[in-house]
Amino acid sequence: MSATHLILLVLASSVIAHAELTLDVRTIELKARPEDEEVETTFKFRNKGDKTVRILGLESACSCLSAALDKSVYKPGEVGTGHASFKVSTFVGRHEKYVTVSTNDPQQPEWQVNFILDVPAVVDIQPKQLQWFIGDELKPKSCLVKFTGDEPMKILKLTPTRKNIEFGMKEIKEGREYLITMKPTSTQDVTLGALKIETTSRIAKYRNQLAFFSITKRPEPQPTAAGAKK
Secondary structure, three states: OOHHHHHHHHHHHHOOOOOOEEEOOOOEEEEOOOOOOEEEEEEEEEEOOOOOEEEEEEEEOOOOEEEEEOOOEEOOOOEEEEEEEEEOOOOOEEEEEEEEEEEOOOOOOEEEEEEEEEEOOOEEEEOOEEEEEOOOOOOOEEEEEEEOOOOOOOEEEEEEOOOOEEEEEEEEEOOOEEEEEEEEOOOOOOEEEEEEEEEOOOOHHHOEEEEEEEEEOOOOOOOOOOOOOO
């Protein structure tokens, strides 16, 4: 065998056919409305490789996200269609999730499809938790409740889950902002509780909100490292 034929043989053997499943975008974004319980979308992808690829399975990183492809085998250059469904539940804001597609291609045994779920906030409570330490003065603390959706809401009722808390409410901006004040009747015992906030929201999952409060032990001071300069 001549040297030229040997080189051609080596080059030919080094060119290995492979599949390459890919999306036109890096991430698939799903935008939900506040009232949505589930959001669905379809997406396109392509086998950009020069080898037929077989889908062996799909696995979601979250039970809230499910996906399926239109078939199990894609030829080189073929365009496929996927379908994804996201259970919104109590999600608010942007959440990144992904589905892993297993294939028979050793060069791409797993293909990750990334999703972002964007759910607009309707209720914003800041801070979400009011905290006191054991032995603290019985001073009131406040949180601001904002209704940021398209429709204004009112607070109908406040109900504490613990008896040793006093509370009150002041309307700052009608249907939009309310100041809630809480004060423990004692700070002698560790306590974890919440204030149930009943609203006039037409969306069931926003009718009841929680603002938390706690009485905890004061953190121990960190020991000074030996030899540290004073």
